[in-house]
Amino acid sequence: MSERQSSPHERLLTYLREGDRLVPPDTRTVHDWDLRYGSLAAAADLRGATEPPGPADLSPASWYDDGREAGLGRPAASR
Amino acid sequence: MRQLSGGGSDSAESPRRLSKEREAELMEALRTVEPRLIASVTRVTHDYHLAQDITQEVCIAIFQEFRKGTRFEKPVLVFATVVARNKLRDHWRKSSSGERPYDEPPEHGRRFGPDPVAGLEYLELLESVKAAIADERQAAVWELTHVWGLKGTEIAQLLEISSATVSRQLAAAEAKAKFWREDEDLEPA
Structure with missing residues (x-):
C-alpha cells in the first residue's frame, strides 16, 4: 500500500497550504504592536460593558463534543 | 482567583x-x-x-x-x-x-461571506480525514496538529494525555489518513 496524492491527508493538507499563501508576512513594529494592544484593550472595555464573555470549556470531552456538532463534522468513530 | x-x-x-x-x-x-x-x-x-x-x-x-x-x-x-x-x-x-x-453593522460594507464554499470544502475534507482515521482521539490529534498548528505539548495539555501518547496517536492517525483507499469512500450499498 502506498501513499497517494489523493489520500484524505494530502487533500486536506493541500487545501490548508493554499490558505497559508493568503497570510501576508507580519511586518509590525513594536510601535504597531503597542497600538494594536491599545485597540484590543479598548474593544475589550466596550465588549465587557455590553457582553460578558461566555464560558469556554477546555476539557477534552468538550473538544470531542464540539467536533461532533453539525457543521464541524460527525463523529469519526461512528462510521 | x-x-x-x-x-x-x-x-x-x-x-x-x-x-x-x-x-x-x-x-x-x-x-x-x-x-x-x-x-x-x-x-x-x-x-x-x-x-x-x-x-x-x-x-x-x-x-x-x-x-x-x-x-x-x-x-x-x-x-x-x-x-x-x-x-x-x-x-x-x-x-x-x-x-x-x-x-x-451593514455600513461596514465588507461582506462577511454568506459564501460558505471554502468552509464547506474544509468541512468535507476534514470529514474525509476523520472517516479515514475512524478514531476520535487520533482524529483530534491530527486536527490539532495539522489544522490548528498546536505543538505536541500543547495538544497533550488540551486532551489531557502525555506527549508520548500524542506522538503515537498522531503517527497512527497519519498512517490511516495517508493510506485510505478510494473505494472506502463509497457508501455501503
Whole structure:
C-alpha cells in the first residue's frame, strides 16, 4: 500500500497550504504592536460593558463534543 | 482567583486594572497567540479578513479572562484555539442560516461571506480525514496538529494525555489518513 496524492491527508493538507499563501508576512513594529494592544484593550472595555464573555470549556470531552456538532463534522468513530 | 482548565462557571465581573506583571503576561500571550491564530484561521477559511475578525474576537476573550483574574491552567493558545473553533463554527452556522455574524453593522460594507464554499470544502475534507482515521482521539490529534498548528505539548495539555501518547496517536492517525483507499469512500450499498 502506498501513499497517494489523493489520500484524505494530502487533500486536506493541500487545501490548508493554499490558505497559508493568503497570510501576508507580519511586518509590525513594536510601535504597531503597542497600538494594536491599545485597540484590543479598548474593544475589550466596550465588549465587557455590553457582553460578558461566555464560558469556554477546555476539557477534552468538550473538544470531542464540539467536533461532533453539525457543521464541524460527525463523529469519526461512528462510521 | 478563578482558574480555567476544564470549564468552570463564568460570571460577569467588572473590568479591573491589571498589575504590571499581569499586563506584561497578557501582552506576551497576545503577541504569541495573535499571529498563530490568524494563520490557522486563514488556512481553514481561505479568508484573511475573516481570520482577522475571529482572531480579534478571541483576543478580546483573552483580555476579558485576564481582567477576571483567570489563571490559565492550560496554555493561553489552547484557550484561544478552543474559542476560535467555537467562533468559526458559529460563523458558519450563522452564514448558512443567513444571519449576520458578530452583529456587524451593514455600513461596514465588507461582506462577511454568506459564501460558505471554502468552509464547506474544509468541512468535507476534514470529514474525509476523520472517516479515514475512524478514531476520535487520533482524529483530534491530527486536527490539532495539522489544522490548528498546536505543538505536541500543547495538544497533550488540551486532551489531557502525555506527549508520548500524542506522538503515537498522531503517527497512527497519519498512517490511516495517508493510506485510505478510494473505494472506502463509497457508501455501503
